[in-house]
Amino acid sequence: MSIQQPAVNRGIVKQVLSGDAVVIRGQPKGGPPPERTVCFSNIQAPKVARRANPNVEGSAETRDEPFAWEARELLRKKLIGREVVFTVEYKAPGTGREYGCVYLGKDMSGENMTEMMINTGLVEVRRGGLKTDDPGQQKLVQLEEAAKTAGKGKWASDVNVNDHIRDNKWTLENPRNFVDSHHNKPLNAVIEHVRDGCTVRAFILPSFHYVTVMISGIKCPMFKQDDEGKQVAEPFAEEAKFFTESRLLQRDVKIILEGVSNQNLLGTVIHPNGNIGELLLKEGFARCVDWSMGVVSQGPEKLRAAEKMAKEKKLRIWKDYKPSASTIDHKDKNYSGKVIEVVNGDALVVRLGENSFKKIFLASIRPPRISQESGDSAPTRDANKRIRPLYDIPYMYEAREFLRKKLIGKKVTVEVDYVQPPNQGFPEKTCCTVTIGGINVAEALVSKGLASFHLCKVLCVVYSGIECPRASRPGPGGTTIPAEPYGEEAHLLTKELCLQREVAVEVEAIDKGGNFIGWLFVDNTNLSHSLVEAGLAKVHFTAERSSHYKTLLAAQEKAKEQKLQIWSTYVEPKPVEIVEEPMERKVNHRSVIVTEVVSDDLKFYVQFVENGPQLDQLMEQLHKEMECNPPLPGAYTPTKGELCAARFSQDKQWYRGKIEKIEGSKVTVMFIDYGNKETMTSKDLAALPLCFRSLAPQATPYTLACILLPNDEDARQDALEALYNDILNKQLLLNVEYKGSPDHVTLADPDSKDDVGQALTAEGLVLVEQRKEKRLAKLVSDYSKAQDKAKSERRNIWCYGDFTEDDAKEFGYQR
Structure with a gap:
């Protein structure tokens, strides 16, 4: 009878989870490439640190075990992005994790990764399940003994384990200061996670700051939640994420930090093969965004050129792209030509070549016109006579004559500023800056009083450092959104201080709408300070990083004391009394009868005997x-x-x-x-x-404390059936251990005082939740001892050994 050999699988290593586990990406078959988590058989690597999950109650941060990072890094540098083959010896029930052997290369003649890791002295051999008659497994023992004898890795005699544990900084207390301290300096980093095409999480080296970085100047298609809470990918979101992930995940990169958006950092990520933002744009996986383009330090023009290239090729998100009719289609935006006609006070005809002519308009000025606001009308002798603008509009003729005498037949330099699209029956207009002999023609016209300056786009400034109530404003469908309290007063003061005044603007950043964020000064007076001082604005936390913070706080305190405007009803908050967590567990048993056990979790309903x-x-x-x-x-x-x-x-x-x-x-x-x-x-x-x-209502819901159901569906049903048989319609003693929805309790037999949760744990039917409250330490310890006994006796869910030994969450196991 022949022994069946394990199947040989091939793939590319996508991610290294620890010194004994990798994620391998297979060949795509008409969709996203399949991924498999493979753990190395018969060895155990030190566990890598894990950050607390803020969305999971009771989740706690863990630290590296000694040499965990070295083991992971050795394997990462060896395998990431490399082709491997692997065999699977067995699959752990309930977890989906596969255990086997990984070989570097195209076949099993390549380097054996299990043996390589043992030889470095960074992992241990699990000797409990080794077969004495298996030469391959016994070789692992020999390699470990050789590593111990040579004092390699963790087996070194003079090793200080504290030198081999990272000091991870999972959160940034002050992201702005962190960016400022490293501004425009390339930092070494390892990408740990790719959230979407333009957002990554990384460890900054060697400080081990864990940061979320949004790539400056671009935006990729995103993943959003629908009304039912399901994640929905925008078109090309999956492809963009795969593009970034396949190039950056767990790669050594350089990150240039350039700005802050909420708690996320803005920056440029540079792979040895180039700027990932530029590559995403070039392949049509991203578009340029103005709100973060202003912080790009590596040349915004490169990003815009890459986007233009993708548009021209109609790649991915640009597959339906149609150039706007107003897009400037000149080969060059700067050119020279001879003025052959002055049409009126702001329009010229320029000859560019032998038979090439172009009509252009002077940018940012307005020629003489009839004032509709003052009720002026064109002077006419006859109501039926057609108006001739050149002669009937005051100063229009003089403006044209000024330009004719200065420009006709002369060579001028033209710089195209913008193209004004067709509007209200008027054709498209190419608006330019025209100079002759270094003199700006439009400025000269304005200086003679023959034209007025006109902004085609109004500069919008959002005041830094303050939070101000809003005035009434137009709403949808012709409605009016009412003003917030004191919003009209704040609007009136701002209007009084700065409307039609000359001001100075100190720009700090640009928001997502393209508005400038900064400080506005009128006659050297800070407008933010004036609003705060008048009690019409509050100091915002973003002011902390500015030099104006102290004066703004002082102005706010003064307004509070005088109870001005928004502070008129302000009452100083009373100090919050901090209630310390009790050190001792409180036991206050109440007799209950369990009337119902919910079929899909550990929830049950009780009636209190005293109310019977x-x-x-x-x-x-x-x-x-x-x-x-x-x-x-x-x-x-x-x-x-x-x-x-x-x-x-x-x-x-x-x-x-x-x-x-x-x-x-x-x-x-x-x-x-x-x-x-x-x-x-x-x-x-x-x-x-x-x-x-x-x-x-006499039925009160509760759930068992410090207990978790296993993931495997059959194992869950076994646990719930046991709970059902143990407690339904029985009188028990109940003690509330900690609050929740519903509250978490322990149940005990009134005669023997045996704990129901501990009994389920001892039978190997449930798992222990490692609560961190000090008052629960004794209870969790008792449950853990019961769980350890169930493991050693291989009861129920532990029949195949300890499936939680490795870094559980990284392997897809969720408690």
Whole structure:
């Protein structure tokens, strides 16, 4: 009988999780390439540090075990992006993790990664499951003994383990200061995670600051949540993420920090093969965005050129791109030509070549025109006579004559500023700066009083360092959004101080809407300070990094003391009393009867024994009431959330219920005194008389403390069935351990005092949740001892050994 050899698989190493586990990406087959997590058989590497997950209650930060980072880094530098083959010896039930052997190269003649890691002295051999008659497994023991003898890695005799544990900084206390301290300096980094095409998380080396970096100047298609909370990818979002991930994930890169957006950092990520932002744009996976383009230190023109290239080729997100009619299509934006005609006060015709002519307009000025606001009208002798603008509009002729005498037949330099699209029947206009002999023609025209300066785009400034109430403003559909309290007063003061005044603007940044963020000064007076001083604005936390922060705070304190405007009703907050966590666990047992166990989690409902007589009396009265005055079938119309009387299908008796869901003729009701649910029709429902509503619902939900269900579906069902048999319809002692939704409790037998959760743990049916509260330390310790015993005896979920030994979350295992 021949022994079946394990199948040989091939792929590219995408990620190294630790010194004994990798993620391998297979060949794509019409979609995203499949990925498999492969753990090295028969060895165990030190566990890598993990940051706390703020979205998971009780999640705690962990530190590296000694040599964990060295082991991971050795494997990362050896394997990332390299082709490997691997065999799978077995798959751990419930976790999906595969255990086997990985070889570097195209076949199994390549370097064995398990043996390589043992030889470096950075991992240990798991000797418990080794076979004495297996030469390959015994070779692992020999390699480990050789590493110990040579004093390699963790086996060195003079090693100080503290020198081999990283000091990770998972959060930045002051992102702005961090960026400023490294501004425009390329920092060494390793990319640890790719969130989307333009957002990565990385370790800055050698400080081990863990940062989230948004790539400056660009934006890729994103992943968004729909109304049901499901993640939906925008077109090309998956492809953009894969493009970045396949090039950057766990690669050594340089990061140039350039700005801050909320708690995220803005920066340029440079791979040895180039700027990833530029590459994303060139391949049509991203577009340029103005709000962060202003901080780009590596040349914004390169990014715009890359985007232009993708547009021209109509790549990916630009597949439906159509150039705007107003796009400047000149070969060069700067050229020279001879003026052959002056059309009017702001228009010229320039000859560019032998038979090439171009009509251009002077940018940013407005020629003489009839003032509609003052009611002026063109002087005419006859109402039927057509107006001749050149002669009938005041100073139009003089403006044209000025340009004619200065420019006609002369060579001028033209710089195209913008193209004004067709509007209200007028054709497209190419607006330019025209100079002759170094003199700006438009400026000369304005200086003679023959034209007025005109801004085609208004400069919008958002004041730094303050938060100001908003005035009334137009809303959608012709409505008006009312002003916030003191918003009109703030608007009036701003208008009074700066409208049509000469001001100085100190720009700090640009927001997502392209507005400048900065400080505005009128006659050397800071407008932000004036608003705060008048009690019409509050100091915003962003002012902390500016030199104006102290004066703004002083102005705010003064306005508070005088109770000006927004501070008129201000009351100093009372100091919050910090209640220290109790050091000792409080035990206050209450006798309960478990009336219902929920089928899909550890939740159950109890009745307190002390309330039993009162509930019995109520039920007896309700049964008599419904028997003496039976409801008319179909007369009751159910409403979601309403209390009602509901007839239980098994004993045909009436109980108090609450309507939870209505689907057509089917109504789901929860029996509020017992916790069970049933779906019925309206003929089994009736209005609940008022006299039966005063008693609070007697079924109270709880869940077991310090206990977690396993992931495997069969194992979960075994645990829930055991819980059901252990507690349903039994009188037990309940103690609330910590708050939650619902509260978490322990249950104990009133006679033997045996703990239900500990018993389930000892049977190997559930896992222990490692709570960090000091008062729970003894309880968690007792549960952990029971769990260790179940592991050693290989009970139930531990029948295949300890499947949580490795870095559980990194391997896809979630508690």
